[in-house]
Amino acid sequence: MSQTNKEIKGKKLKKFSFPHTYVIIICIILLATFLTYVIPAGQYERVKDEAVGKTIVIADQFQYIDNTPVSFLDVPSKIVDSFNSSSSIIFIILIVGGAFQVIISTGVFQVFTTKLTKKFAGNENIIIPAFTTIFALACTTMGVNTFIGFAPIAIILARSMGFDAIVGVSMVMLGGAIGFSTGTLNPYSTGVAQTIAELPLFSGIGFRFASLVIYLIITNIYIIRYARKVRNNPESSIVYNLEQKEKSEDANMEEFPDVESRHYVVLAVVVACFGLIMYGGAKWGWKTNDNSAMFIWMAVLGGFAGGMGPSRIATEFVKGAKKLVFGAMIIGIARSASIILTDGNILDTVVKSLAGALMNMPAALRAVGMFLSQIIVNCFIVSGSGQAAVTMPIMIPVADLVGVTRQTAVLAFNFGDGFSNYVLPTSSALMGMLAISNIPYDRWMKYMGKLFGLWVATGVVILLAAYVVGYGPF
Structure with missing residues (x-):
């Protein structure tokens, strides 16, 4: 009886084995596709800023638009588009x-x-x-x-x-x-x-x-x-x-x-x-x-x-x-998730919601909220300069309104955009390194999970310190 129980327990444990890496990424892609149906489509007005050399967002000019959900039948096509856009890496x-x-x-x-x-x-x-x-x-x-x-x-x-x-x-x-x-x-x-x-x-x-x-x-x-x-x-x-x-x-x-x-x-x-x-x-x-x-x-x-x-x-x-x-x-x-969210016109809506949530946080935690918000945004926008172009025009006015220095807002962006790249399966830097090293993503996460937690905790402490000292002077 005891042996039988062990065998049953062993079979149950096998059922909960970590999914294949491809399965994890496909689940993220399907989730992104689903979100294009439930999150309202919206967009900020954008202009070309010659001084920056990039297109930037006008923070107070957001409007909802007709939903443009991505069909689940189009997911294979989006994956092909992803291969094309990722060809160099x-x-x-x-x-x-x-x-x-x-x-x-x-x-x-x-x-x-x-x-x-x-x-x-x-x-x-x-x-x-x-x-x-x-x-x-x-x-x-x-x-x-x-x-x-x-x-x-x-x-x-x-x-x-x-x-x-x-x-x-x-x-x-x-x-x-x-x-x-x-x-x-x-x-x-x-x-x-x-x-x-x-x-x-x-x-x-x-x-x-x-x-x-x-x-x-x-x-x-x-x-x-x-x-x-x-x-x-x-x-x-x-x-x-x-x-x-x-x-x-x-x-x-x-x-x-x-x-x-x-x-x-x-x-x-x-x-x-x-x-x-x-x-x-x-x-x-x-x-x-x-x-x-x-x-x-x-x-x-x-x-x-x-x-x-x-x-x-x-x-x-x-x-x-x-x-x-x-x-x-x-x-x-992996990059197809970002393509789907862009084609579904919901990225701007997500950014607007995150920025609005910061207004309801205690003053001392707003820089930390920016940090955590940037981590979430980085799940969808993996380009550092692209994320800066989308989020900073939103976060800077918010920082001015809630009493966070602009320098602290930039630091929160750096931490949020950077450190999460080494746990996200959509990050080309991470997946490139793991691919060339033959290390499966699930094994890396078993090693990296605790360190990423330490990184986030360290970032929280540093940003609290930045808020206390008025990191600036700007």
């Missing part, structure tokens, strides 16, 4: 996967990470904060998407030190997340928001930099604690079965060859390509397609430098790209 994921498979096959990362691991063995207190700080500083001026290609390197390094893929991804993505989300010098989020708010560009930088430091400390403690737990007990890894699969597929990873001259040449190719990607983004205005082209160059030049022939390079490239098809398709599907 899909391509870079597949190309980066292929390029790194070529580079990894040369053995360059294996031999150099072995040397690095021996030097920093047991010193995760140095290596993890070093990585997160580098990417945090880099992402103060550019998006995390720029550094998707760094994830495989960090994963190799993390595994060589006894950690798992999640630690490797965290060192790149979570460091970059902090740099981007605190908005220290970000021209795409802070720059646009402050221009709309009529604030001096990048004013209030001291408070935002202090926020960056606070978030870095909290995040590094979280990553280091998890990394130590995995090293001491590999079975505690959230992706333990995937790590075992990686080891079985790469049985020779433990037997690293000595460093040869060709390894230095391959490494020089990789460093040069990444250097050009970073410089091109900062100085030449390179976009995703330009970066994709550079990764193709990396694969070809790195393969030849590593002693491969054309056929071997092609074989390894296809092998690497095939591993990332699952994640690339997630990105293609």
